[in-house]
Amino acid sequence: xxxxxxxxxxxxxxxxxxxxxxxxxxxxxxxxxxxxxxxxxxxxxxxxxxxxxxxxxxxxxxxxxxxxxxxxxxxxxxxxxxxxxxxxxxxxxxxxxxxxxxxxxxxxxxxxxxxxxxxxxxxxxxxxxxxxxxxxxxxxxxxxxxxxxxxxxxxxxxxxxxxxxxxxxxxxxxxxxxxxxxxxxxxxxxxxxxxxxxxxxxxxxxxx
Amino acid sequence: xxxxxxxxxxxxxxxxxxxxxxxxxxxxxxxxxxxxxxxxxxxxxxxxxxxxxxxxxxxxxxxxxxxxxxxxxxxxxxxxxxxxxxxxxxxxxxxxxxxxxxxxxxxxxxxxxxxxxxxxxxxxxxxxxxxxxxxxxxxxxxxxxxxxxxxxxxxxxxxxxxxxxxxxxxxxxxxxxxxxxxxxxxxxxxxxxxxxxxxxxxxxxxxx
Numbered sequence: 001x002x003x004x005x006x007x008x009x010x011x012x013x014x015x016x017x018x019x020x021x022x023x024x025x026x027x028x029x030x031x032x033x034x035x036x037x038x039x040x041x042x043x044x045x046x047x048x049x050x051x052x053x054x055x056x057x058x059x060x061x062x063x064x065x066x067x068x069x070x071x072x073x074x075x076x077x078x079x080x081x082x083x084x085x086x087x088x089x090x091x092x093x094x095x096x097x098x099x100x101x102x103x104x105x106x107x108x109x110x111x112x113x114x115x116x117x118x119x120x121x122x123x124x125x126x127x128x129x130x131x132x133x134x135x136x137x138x139x140x141x142x143x144x145x146x147x148x149x150x151x152x153x154x155x156x157x158x159x160x161x162x163x164x165x166x167x168x169x170x171x172x173x174x175x176x177x178x179x180x181x182x183x184x185x186x187x188x189x190x191x192x193x194x195x196x197x198x199x200x201x202x203x204x205x206x207x208x
Numbered sequence: 209x210x211x212x213x214x215x216x217x218x219x220x221x222x223x224x225x226x227x228x229x230x231x232x233x234x235x236x237x238x239x240x241x242x243x244x245x246x247x248x249x250x251x252x253x254x255x256x257x258x259x260x261x262x263x264x265x266x267x268x269x270x271x272x273x274x275x276x277x278x279x280x281x282x283x284x285x286x287x288x289x290x291x292x293x294x295x296x297x298x299x300x301x302x303x304x305x306x307x308x309x310x311x312x313x314x315x316x317x318x319x320x321x322x323x324x325x326x327x328x329x330x331x332x333x334x335x336x337x338x339x340x341x342x343x344x345x346x347x348x349x350x351x352x353x354x355x356x357x358x359x360x361x362x363x364x365x366x367x368x369x370x371x372x373x374x375x376x377x378x379x380x381x382x383x384x385x386x387x388x389x390x391x392x393x394x395x396x397x398x399x400x401x402x403x404x405x406x407x408x409x410x411x412x413x414x415x416x
Contacts, residue, residue, distance in 0.1 A: 004413075006406065013405040017361060017384040038361065040386020076405045077412025095303075105404055146407055153225060153246065170407045176225040178248020186410040188403035195396035196313050197221040197284045198214065199354055199378045202394040204285025205212075 004052070011039040011049055012072055019069040029062040081106040083143070085168075087159050088150035089114040089122070089129045092174050096150060097125035107146065111138060115155065132159075139166040146170040153177040160187075212260070219247040219257055220280055227277040237270040289314040291351070293376075295367050296358035297322040297330070297337045300382050304358055305333035315354065319346060323363065340367075347374040354378040361385040368395075 018038040022030055032043040032050075039046060050068070058064075073079050084107045086093055096102075097109055112124050115132040122129050130138070147168045149156050156175035163171065164185050171187045173179050176194070181187050226246040230238055240251040240258075247254060258276070266272075281287050292315045294301055304310075305317055320332045323340040330337050338346070355371045357364050357379055364383035371379065372393050379395045381387050384402070389395050 004409075009406055009409045010402050011386075012409075013399075013402045014384060014386055016405075017401060021361065037365070038385050040388065075409070077408035077410075078405070080412070082408065082411065099400075101401055101404065105401070105408065107404065107408075145411055153229065157245070170411050172403060172407060176222060177246050178219075178222055180248065186407060188406050190398070190400055190403055192307075192398055193225060193309055193313070194218050194221045195380060195398055196309065196315065197224075197286070198217055198396050199380060199394060200285035200290065200313065200315075201212075201217050201220075201283070202285075203290065203353055203378050204288070 008049055008052075009076070011041055011045075012076060014039040015046070015049075016069060016072040016076065016078075019065055019072065022065045023069060027065055030065055030068070031062040035063070078105055081108055082145040084109045084146045084148060085111045085113065085139075085144045086124075086148045086150060087113045087132065087135070087163070088148075088152075088155075088174075089116075089119045089124050090150065090152075093148075093150035094124050096148060096174070097127065109148075110142070110144065115151075135159075135162055136166050139163075139168065143167055146172060148172045148174070149179075150174045216257055216260075217284070219249055219253075220284060222247040223254070223257075224277060224280040224284065224286075227273055227280065230273045231277060235273055238273055238276070239270040243271070286313055289316055290353040292317045292354045292356060293319045293321065293347075293352045294332075294356045294358060295321045295340065295343070295371070296356075296360075296363075296382075297324075297327045297332050298358065298360075301356075301358035302332050304356060304382070305335065317356075318350070318352065323359075343367075343370055344374050347371075347376065352376055354380060356380045356382070357387075358382045 015035050018035060032046040036043045036046045086097055086109055089112050097112060102109060112127045112129050113132045113135060114120055114129050119129050120131045147163045149159055149171055151159050153175045156177050157179060160171055160179045160181060164181055169185055171179065171181060171185060173187055173189045176191050179187055223243050226243060240254040244251045244254045294305055294317055297320050305320060310317060320335045320337050321340045321343060322328060322337050327337050328339045355376045357367055359367050361383045364385050365387060368379055368387045368389055372389055377393055379389060379393060381395055381397045384399050387395055
C-alpha cells in the first residue's frame with residue numbers, strides 16, 4: 001500500500017458514509033458522479049481515489065455498493081475492533097461514552113478514567129469510572145489501541161504523555177489544547193470552539 | 209489588517225481558551241512559554257503571532273492576561289453578537305441548540321428549522337421548531353449571520369444552497385458531506401466520524 005494523504009482518507013470516509021446510506025436503501029450500484037458530490041471532489045478525482053486501491057467500477061454501470069463499501073471498510077481499518085479507553089468522565093466524556101458511532105466503527109470503549117475522586121466509582125454508560133492513577137497499571141495488563149482525551153485543557157498534555165509512554169498509539173483529543181506527541185502516535189482533534197471562532201473571525205474581517 | 213492564515217486563527221483561539229482559564233483563576237500575567245505550550249507552538253511563534261496584531265508583552269513580566277484576552281476577542285470577532293439559525297432538529301441539532309459554547313461566544317441561536325412535519329411545532333431548547341420551507345421568507349425578514357447545518361447528509365447541499373442564496377455567509381456543517389459553497393461563504397466542518405476513521409486508518413496501516 002502506497003502512502004495516502006490525509007485528505008484522501010477524508011474523502012474515502014465521506015464516500016463510505018454515502019455507501020452506508022445506499023446500503024440501507026438497498027441500492028446495488030452508485031455512479032462516480034454521486035460519490036463525487038458527497039466527497040466534494042470531481043468524478044475524475046473519485047475514479048483516481050478508488051483506482052488507487054484496485055478496480056471496483058464497471059463502465060456504464062457504476063460501482064457495486066456492497067463491494068466498494070466492503071473494500072473501503074478494509075482500507076479504513078474498519079474490519080477489526082479497537083480497544084478504546086476514555087480519560088475524563090465529565091459532561092463531554094459521558095456524552096462520548098454513549099456515542100453510537102464508536103461501536104458501529106468497531107471502537108469498543110472498555111474503560112473510563114477520571115482524576116476527580118467524586119467521579120471515581122460512578123457509572124458512565126455501564127462502565128464504572130476508574131481512578132486515573134490506575135492508567136499505567138491497567139494499560140500494562142490490558143493494552144488499548146486508542147485513548148479519547150476529554151479532560152480539562154490543563155490536564156490533557158500530561159495525560160497524553162502518560163498514555164503514549166504506556167504504549168497507546170492513537171489519541172482522539174477533545175481538550176482545547178494542541179497536544180505534543182511522538183511521531184509514532186497519531187492525534188485527531190475535535191474542538192468545536194475552534195470551528196466557531198474560525199467563523200466569527202471570517203465574518204468579523206469580511207472574509208465571508 | 210493583513211491576511212492571516214487559518215492555522216494562525218486556530219492558535220489565537222487556543223491562546224484565548226488558555227487566557228479564559230487564567231482569568232477565571234485571577235492570574236494577572238502569563239508568559240509566552242505558557243501560551244506556547246497550549247497553542248502547540250514555540251515561544252518565538254507566540255511572540256510572532258501576537259506582535260502581528262500589536263504589542264502586548266513586557267520583557268521579563270509577560271503578557272497582561274486581561275489586555276491580551278480582550279485584544280484576542282476583538283481579533284477573533286467575539287466582541288459582537290451573531291444571529292445563528294439551526295437547520296435540522298434531530299439528535300445532533302437538539303444537542304447543539306443547548307450547547308453553552310454558542311452563547312458564551314456571542315452566537316445567539318434565534319431559530320430552529322426541520323423538514324419533518326413530526327418535528328415542526330415541537331420545542332428545542334426553548335425555540336419552537338419551524339417548517340424548513342419558511343427559511344427564505346424568514347431570512348428575508350430577519351437575516352442571520354451563521355447557519356448550523358445538522359440535517360441528514362443527503363439534504364445538506366440543498367440546504368446550503370438555499371441558505372447562501374438567502375444571504376447567509378457562514379456555515380457550520382455537521383452533516384457528513386463536503387459542502388460546495390461560493391468563495392464568499394465560509395464553511396467550517398465538524399465530523400467526528402472522519403476523525404475516528406483517520407485514527408483507524410493510521411492504526412490499520414501501521415502509521416501510528
